[in-house]
Amino acid sequence: xxxxxxxxxxxxxxxFISCGDDKEKDEPVEEPVNLEQLVIxxxxxxxxxxxxxxxxxxxxTGDYTQYGxxxxxxxxxxxxxxxxxxxxxxxxxxxNEKLGTFTLSYENGTLHMVxxxxxxxxxxx
Numbered sequence: 471x472x473x474x475x476x477x478x479x480x481x482x483x484x485x486f487i488s489c490g491d492d493k494e495k496d497e498p499v500e501e502p503v504n505l506e507q508l509v510i511x512x513x514x515x516x517x518x519x520x521x522x523x524x525x526x527x528x529x530x531t532g533d534y535t536q537y538g539x540x541x542x543x544x545x546x547x548x549x550x551x552x553x554x555x556x557x558x559x560x561x562x563x564x565x566n567e568k569l570g571t572f573t574l575s576y577e578n579g580t581l582h583m584v585x586x587x588x589x590x591x592x593x594x595x
Contacts, residue, residue, distance in 0.1 A: 505574055506554055508581040515589040520545065522589065524561065524570060526552060534561065534569045559583070 513524045516539060525533045536546040550561040550569045561570040575582045583591040
């Protein structure tokens with residue numbers, strides 16, 4: 471009887487031991503994402519009447535331009551500095567004007583940028 475109990479105890483201990491990694495080998499590994507690097511470039515959105523263009527530079531400066539879709543006439547243009555806190559990107563002009571606040575999200579290898587008006591910006595360059 472003692473041998474049977476000992477054998478059962480030994481067998482039960484092997485049941486809870488795992489060899490190697492429990493993760494599936496096909497599971498993708500999430501790499502850390504540097505949002506600041508992904509923001510750099512030109513981003514555009516349209517509302518049917520205007521194109522809104524932001525250019526983000528690595529030195530935390532940029533240019534904002536709003537121009538007509540049909541005639542290309544510039545309605546508004548400003549330089550700005552930008553900052554990123556978490557997933558919130560803010561653009562401020564030298565005159566302390568808020569030129570844009572964006573929420574960033576990174577999904578399936580693509581950075582998504584949406585402003586407070588709900589416009590989704592697409593990276594063009």
